[in-house]
Amino acid sequence: MQHNPCRASRSRPHSVLLELSHSSRRRRPPPNRATEINPRFSPASAAASDLPTPRPPGNRDLPTMASMMQPQIILLKEGTDTSQGRAQVVSNINACTSVADMVRTTLGPRGMDKLIHDDKGGTTISNDGATIMRLLEIVHPAAKILVDIAKSQDSEVGDGTTTVVLLAAEFLKEAKPYIEDGVHPHSLIRSYRTAGHLAIEKVKELATSIEGKSLEEKKSLLAKCAATTLSSKLIGGEKEFFASMVVDAVLAISNDDRLNLLGIKKVPGGTMRDSFLVNGVAFKKTFSYAGFEQQPKKFLSPKILLLNIELELKSEKENAEIRLSDPLQYQSIVDAEWNIIYDKLDKCVKSGAKIVLSRLAIGDLATQYFADRDIFCAGRVAEEDLQRVAAATGGTVQTSVNNVIDEVLGSCEVFEERQVGNERFNIFSGCPSGQTATIVLRGGADQFIEEAERSLHDAIMIVRRALKNSTVVPGGGAIDMEISKYLRQHARTIAGKSQFFVNSFAKALEVIPRQLCDNAGFDATDVLNKLRQKHASGEGANYGVDINTGGIADSFANFVWEPAVVKINAINAATEAACLILSVDETVKNPKSESAQGDAAAGAMAGRGGAAMRGRGGRGMRRR
Ligand SMILES: Nc1ncnc2c1ncn2[C@@H]1O[C@H](COP(=O)(O)OP(=O)(O)OP(=O)(O)O)[C@@H](O)[C@H]1O
Numbered sequence: 001m002q003h004n005p006c007r008a009s010r011s012r013p014h015s016v017l018l019e020l021s022h023s024s025r026r027r028r029p030p031p032n033r034a035t036e037i038n039p040r041f042s043p044a045s046a047a048a049s050d051l052p053t054p055r056p057p058g059n060r061d062l063p064t065m066a067s068m069m070q071p072q073i074i075l076l077k078e079g080t081d082t083s084q085g086r087a088q089v090v091s092n093i094n095a096c097t098s099v100a101d102m103v104r105t106t107l108g109p110r111g112m113d114k115l116i117h118d119d120k121g122g123t124t125i126s127n128d129g130a131t132i133m134r135l136l137e138i139v140h141p142a143a144k145i146l147v148d149i150a151k152s153q154d155s156e157v158g159d160g161t162t163t164v165v166l167l168a169a170e171f172l173k174e175a176k177p178y179i180e181d182g183v184h185p186h187s188l189i190r191s192y193r194t195a196g197h198l199a200i201e202k203v204k205e206l207a208t209s210i211e212g213k214s215l216e217e218k219k220s221l222l223a224k225c226a227a228t229t230l231s232s233k234l235i236g237g238e239k240e241f242f243a244s245m246v247v248d249a250v251l252a253i254s255n256d257d258r259l260n261l262l263g264i265k266k267v268p269g270g271t272m273r274d275s276f277l278v279n280g281v282a283f284k285k286t287f288s289y290a291g292f293e294q295q296p297k298k299f300l301s302p303k304i305l306l307l308n309i310e311l312e313l314k315s316e317k318e319n320a321e322i323r324l325s326d327p328l329q330y331q332s333i334v335d336a337e338w339n340i341i342y343d344k345l346d347k348c349v350k351s352g353a354k355i356v357l358s359r360l361a362i363g364d365l366a367t368q369y370f371a372d373r374d375i376f377c378a379g380r381v382a383e384e385d386l387q388r389v390a391a392a393t394g395g396t397v398q399t400s401v402n403n404v405i406d407e408v409l410g411s412c413e414v415f416e417e418r419q420v421g422n423e424r425f426n427i428f429s430g431c432p433s434g435q436t437a438t439i440v441l442r443g444g445a446d447q448f449i450e451e452a453e454r455s456l457h458d459a460i461m462i463v464r465r466a467l468k469n470s471t472v473v474p475g476g477g478a479i480d481m482e483i484s485k486y487l488r489q490h491a492r493t494i495a496g497k498s499q500f501f502v503n504s505f506a507k508a509l510e511v512i513p514r515q516l517c518d519n520a521g522f523d524a525t526d527v528l529n530k531l532r533q534k535h536a537s538g539e540g541a542n543y544g545v546d547i548n549t550g551g552i553a554d555s556f557a558n559f560v561w562e563p564a565v566v567k568i569n570a571i572n573a574a575t576e577a578a579c580l581i582l583s584v585d586e587t588v589k590n591p592k593s594e595s596a597q598g599d600a601a602a603g604a605m606a607g608r609g610g611a612a613m614r615g616r617g618g619r620g621m622r623r624r
């Protein structure tokens with residue numbers, strides 16, 4: 001037994017095992033169960049003993065003595081599956097292309113939505129690239145990289161998740177013929193990295209700043225960015241209505257990085273236009289005990305006490321034993337319990353608060369006690385809502401009712417409990433610190449409201465990004481066409497093969513306007529020709545696809561704007577992902593990791609360009 005140093009450096013050490021056996025017949029494993037070493041990796045000594053031995057003529061099928069003595073070399077664990085070489089790179093490219101095909105049709109204002117239902121009966125309708133990719137449960141190891149870049153785009157920028165997946169897949173698709181023709185992946189990677197860098201620099205150069213504008217101007221510019229994001233979503237029909245709502249909400253928390261200060265509450269029923277923004281906090285009425293209905297439901301400038309303690313009578317443990325010598329003592333024990341809770345309630349009332357909220361339960365005794373004193377109370381308030389009330393009203397959450405001073409109490413202009421659809425809502429508005437906002441979302445089906453929430457999340461992220469980075473670029477494929485033109489011009493100045501690769505990168509960028517046309521049912525070739533012509537003339541840098549007429553239009557003038565950071569992040573992430581996938585020329589599947597994934601995954605993982613999705617049953621070819 002001996003380790004092969006050459007192989008050990010290429011794989012995980014624990015799975016590499018070189019077994020040199022001289023009694024090969026006895027110890028040879030069944031051919032389909034162990035991976036035999038590729039002759040290129042044989043150590044010199046093993047190779048020397050592997051010299052071909054002439055076989056006796058006419059006796060070809062019988063094993064010769066020499067072949068019986070041939071040492072069997074086992075490198076990897078039994079059951080390990082490897083695929084390698086150029087075919088593996090092409091296979092990974094094919095897998096990524098089929099993943100991109102799944103989200104391709106969702107791009108743009110005329111994009112379609114996907115309905116995904118899981119084995120638990122849950123149904124999701126979405127247009128959001130990241131959500132679709134997450135729900136697809138992709139198991140192909142290379143294609144998973146696309147899922148990761150979609151997720152990272154979602155958390156970093158919020159929008160452009162379909163764009164990033166399409167770009168990465170298109171870069172790979174353009175690289176495929178070169179790989180098949182024998183170009184070394186590293187030549188492509190080098191050129192792609194240079195092209196990606198140049199493209200990002202160009203986006204920065206072309207971006208228009210919205211810095212130094214008045215608040216009103218800024219608001220309308222930000223609303224344009226939000227409207228562009230929303231135009232491709234289910235709620236696109238009401239994009240202006242929601243865009244201004246999102247801008248107001250984001251400006252309310254502009255100085256704070258905590259996104260959870262901005263709440264979205266979903267109330268099924270009504271129409272989209274019934275949605276409203278609360279400049280403060282709103283949450284669904286919590287569970288309440290008898291006595292609650294006697295409490296007042298509206299206050300002007302109330303003081304608010306926020307607690308993290310239970311206001312409930314505690315019963316003793318079942319097996320508690322108290323020995324009394326005098327029956328009169330029993331009453332004093334019962335009284336002690338009541339005194340504790342009454343003492344707490346008394347302190348709450350004395351603090352001067354008119355509203356008492358607690359993260360823990362407020363029992364029936366306390367509810368009635370507060371009702372008798374015209375105080376409103378709500379127990380079991382969600383942590384997140386309580387924190388938002390604290391941030392908005394300037395109060396501090398207390399863990400004891402002793403020494404409640406005025407400074408820890410919050411306040412707001414108006415508190416009221418209001419009916420919204422079928423739900424009762426507690427609404428705190430006119431909050432002094434003004435650091436929170438809540439969007440109450442209305443709509444028909446649950447799936448619709450869920451998707452509306454995801455769309456608003458995209459728009460909120462975009463407005464926040466645009467506010468921070470203050471630069472925007474024209475959308476509708478305009479910026480992509482302009483960078484493509486720039487890279488083609490640049491390619492002409494490069495000598496050698498790299499010229500082709502940079503050209504391919506430039507061509508891949510055209511996938512965005514092409515897909516926008518395809519999804520809208522326009523003639524993509526015709527529109528792209530017009531766009532190329534316009535951009536080449538030097539005066540049409542802002543021209544993109546006109547989604548209404550099927551021609552071309554100035555996207556900037558039509559207010560189809562996107563924050564520059566969306567494009568910069570998308571090009572960066574897509575280039576990195578494409579380079580990463582191109583640099584992988586071998587996939588090794590460790591048998592140990594197989595059990596969790598199941599057989600369906602196993603087929604797809606080693607499959608050459610087969611289906612990448614679980615359950616699609618692609619024909620996976622394995623190299624043994
Ligand atoms: N009114 C419009 N006219 C032309 N193109 C538009 C318009 N509105 C948006 N677009 C374009 O649609 C594309 C965005 O589409 P979409 O929102 O479906 O995908 P995404 O932003 O990449 O991904 P996701 O929103 O799923 O995270 C952008 O290229 C944008 O410029």
Ligand SMILES: [Mg+2]
Pocket residue numbers: 159160161229232458
């Ligand atoms: Mg979008």
